[in-house]
Amino acid sequence: MALSSKEAMNVAHVLTEALPYIQRFRRKTVVVKYGGNAMTDEALQSSFARDVVLMKLVGIDPVIVHGGGPQIGQMLDKLGKKTEFIDGMRVTDAETMDVVEMVLVGLVNKRIVNLINQHGGRAVGLSGKDGGMIRARPLADAQGQAKTELGLVGEVASIDPGVVSRLDTGGFIPVIAPVGVDDQGRAYNINADLVAGKIAGVLEAEKLMLLTNTAGVLDKQGELLTGLSAQRVQDLIADGTISGGMLPKIQCALDAVSSGVRAAHIVDGRVQHACLLELFTDEGVGTLINGPRR
Ligand SMILES: Nc1ncnc2c1ncn2[C@@H]1O[C@H](COP(=O)(O)OP(=O)(O)O)[C@@H](O)[C@H]1O
Numbered sequence: 001m002a003l004s005s006k007e008a009m010n011v012a013h014v015l016t017e018a019l020p021y022i023q024r025f026r027r028k029t030v031v032v033k034y035g036g037n038a039m040t041d042e043a044l045q046s047s048f049a050r051d052v053v054l055m056k057l058v059g060i061d062p063v064i065v066h067g068g069g070p071q072i073g074q075m076l077d078k079l080g081k082k083t084e085f086i087d088g089m090r091v092t093d094a095e096t097m098d099v100v101e102m103v104l105v106g107l108v109n110k111r112i113v114n115l116i117n118q119h120g121g122r123a124v125g126l127s128g129k130d131g132g133m134i135r136a137r138p139l140a141d142a143q144g145q146a147k148t149e150l151g152l153v154g155e156v157a158s159i160d161p162g163v164v165s166r167l168d169t170g171g172f173i174p175v176i177a178p179v180g181v182d183d184q185g186r187a188y189n190i191n192a193d194l195v196a197g198k199i200a201g202v203l204e205a206e207k208l209m210l211l212t213n214t215a216g217v218l219d220k221q222g223e224l225l226t227g228l229s230a231q232r233v234q235d236l237i238a239d240g241t242i243s244g245g246m247l248p249k250i251q252c253a254l255d256a257v258s259s260g261v262r263a264a265h266i267v268d269g270r271v272q273h274a275c276l277l278e279l280f281t282d283e284g285v286g287t288l289i290n291g292p293r294r
């Protein structure tokens with residue numbers, strides 16, 4: 001059926017609004033952290049996969065880092081194993097680590113790869129072990145002391161971006177599970193936000209987008225905070241407004257912008273086509289944490 005002239009104008013308006021953004025982001029890397037809480041609904045998963053394929057087709061290099069916290073939780077539940085979080089990090093003993101790796105690398109990673117490929121992309125799944133990409137060490141506190149109470153929870157010691165760069169230039173879309181490995185070959189469970197932030201920094205990404213299950217960072221009254229400076233973030237952590245799973249997210253956004261990523265956005269993954277709306281519209285969505293280069 002033909003479009004009415006009003007509908008046709010709307011389509012033309014949307015396409016022309018997108019044009020400067022498509023030009024600006026061409027050949028630039030955009031790292032998308034796809035949170036486990038944002039991947040629960042089938043229609044949303046498809047809209048995410050379509051967004052990623054479209055980004056690649058218009059010349060952007062999307063790099064996907066995924067979580068899977070709720071999916072790990074469900075599997076541990078089925079196995080009758082209790083799990084506990086401290087400041088947004090899952091306490092990980094050796095048995096839990098096996099489940100984390102099975103769920104993230106075996107299940108969630110391949111689901112995302114398959115979904116992107118079903119929508120016409122060419123995705124390749126990796127964990128931090130592949131190509132020696134993510135070197136890990138035990139997560140440390142602000143004083144550099146290992147948080148031994150967390151067990152095999154890691155942080156990124158270094159990233160070798162070689163495999164990701166080669167996939168990008170070969171027309172593939174890298175999909176990365178947040179498991180790292182130390183010098184002895186021991187696997188570590190790393191919060192996916194932290195991996196996404198570091199990868200964005202190493203790749204000198206134009207943007208880091210963190211898809212989650214809230215509208216963005218909310219204040220105490222539940223109102224969306226559309227833009228945040230590093231100082232404001234520290235105040236919001238100190239007064240308890242930012243807590244739990246939002247802590248590693250905001251920390252990684254700050255790290256990314258301080259290491260040269262132009263902007264980090266915390267975006268509502270429950271909204272269809274959240275990635276495209278953020279990238280290609282004047283309004284954008286969610287909470288923006290600006291880098292010094294902007
Ligand atoms: N100030 C805040 N604004 C928004 N969410 C917050 C805030 N403080 C804590 N949170 C919590 O952080 C959660 C997002 O983190 P998390 O559950 O780990 O998501 P993901 O699986 O996407 O990484 C929100 O659902 C919310 O419960």
Ligand SMILES: CC(=O)N[C@@H](CCC(=O)OP(=O)(O)O)C(=O)O
Nearest residue numbers: 035036067068069089090191192
């Ligand atoms: C150390 C730690 O907590 N690791 C996370 C890894 C997955 C993750 O980050 O998943 P989301 O992004 O969906 O929260 C976990 O075990 O749940």
